[in-house]
Amino acid sequence: MKPEDFDYISKMLKDKSGLVLTRDKSYLLESRLMPLARKRGFKGLDDLIGQLRRRDLALEKEITEAMTTNESFFFRDSKPFDQFRQVVLPNLIKTRASRRSFRIWCAAASSGQEPYSLGMILKEESARLAGWRHEIVGTDLSTEILRKARAGLYSQFEVQRGMPMQLLVKYFKKKDDMWEIDPAIRAMVQFKEWNLLEDLRPLGQFDVVYCRNVLIYFDQPTKAHVLEAISKQMTDDGVLYLGGAETVLGVSSAFKPIPGQRGVYAVARPHEMKSLGEGG
Template sequence: MRPADFELLSNLLKLNSGLVLTPDKAYLLESRLMPVARKHQIPTMEALADKVRSRPDDTLLRDITEAMTTNESSFFRDSKPFDQLRDVLLPRMLEARGARKQLRIWCAAASSGQEPYSISMILKEQAAKLAGWKIDIIGTDLSNPILDRAKEGLYTQFEVQRGLPITLLVKYFKQEGDKWRISDDIKKMVQYRRLNLLQPFGDLGQFDIVFCRNVLIYFDQPTKAKVLEAISKQMPNDGVLLLGGAETVLGVTDRFRPMEGQRGLYELSTAPALQKAV
């Protein structure tokens, strides 16, 4: 790939998605963007770059961005955040929201749905405690095709074997040929919306719990700070943010602080000390 083409396409991706690519990832650009080029009847990567320079239609730009968005996901990925949701956050919210009986959870990179559906299954298993509660789970992602997959709720044998306990597979999925479809009871608990974290999202409303896991690792420092500040504005003072194992707010923003005794959980810096989990 011509250096100038790599610079053009990588700058486009950073602008549209926040994704930062270094020159050693040129092979990744080529492998993911050649199918996009073929779809638009563009013969080579050089021709694709030239097309981008000539101000292409929005469809091509969207396809380029979506092709490069990482969509790796699995049910109950890394397990601990979901244990913390069940054992730390739900008890905390049951007490704090007991009078209102409303809970809103946002999955800021829902991908093909495994994370929000994992959350749904946890809440379903706690149905007795949550009787009478209004629960909103919103899953957002940059890619329309991946959101369509999430809405369908159909997964391969390989996908359901990654992190999903057999008891929950039997309970909440139905086999269809060599694939598994998640039950309507779980599916209807999640609403999906296309959303770019680099663009305003104030209309989403406030969320008590925000999952933004394994997203910030693809951003540079200023973009991380910008996204975290925007997320902080969508949370009440006792809201909680969950990040991925390789992510932190330390040295990035002063809007959040680590929750005492809970790795990977963060609360607003303005939250009273008594709100901390122990």
């Protein structure tokens, strides 16, 4: 791929999705875009890029989706789900007792495993949540991956990755060579097409946000922008989950680490900033 073509596509990707690609990732760009070029009927990448330079908005979206990593599996890394069930959920039940409701947002929900994992946890805790209203919102910028998420159909390989056997038996049924999640769990999750770089206010306010393994693809200014925007959509005592390789430290003052809880952060409101700064 010509350097100028790489620069053109990488700038478009950053503008559209926040994804940062360096020159050493040109092989990744080519491997992801060649299938798209064939699907579109182009002879090769040169023709695809030529069409892209004509500001083909549909092609821009297809390229952005092709370059977005959609790696996901049920109860990924387990600890963020164990911590939610053992610490955050009991706290929500205590602090939200007057309104008996809470909302959870899974940003970059991919093919749905993360929000459905949370749905199964809430279903398992249904006795404690009798009379409560809870909502799980899963967002992603990919139309195609959200179609898969809404369908709730997963391969044998997908349900084997992280899924406890007792939950597979309880909440899935075999459908041909796939596994279909229980309609009751599927109904607990509302999927929406959304880009983290866009205005998040229409999504409403959340008590818990999972934004895991997303920030690693952004540069520092974009990370700071996204974290600030997310914080504004959270309750004052809201909880944010990031991926194991991600942190807010040195990136944003919108959140503060929760002591003893790796990868879990509390909202830091403006009136708290000074004291946080003085503390370290």
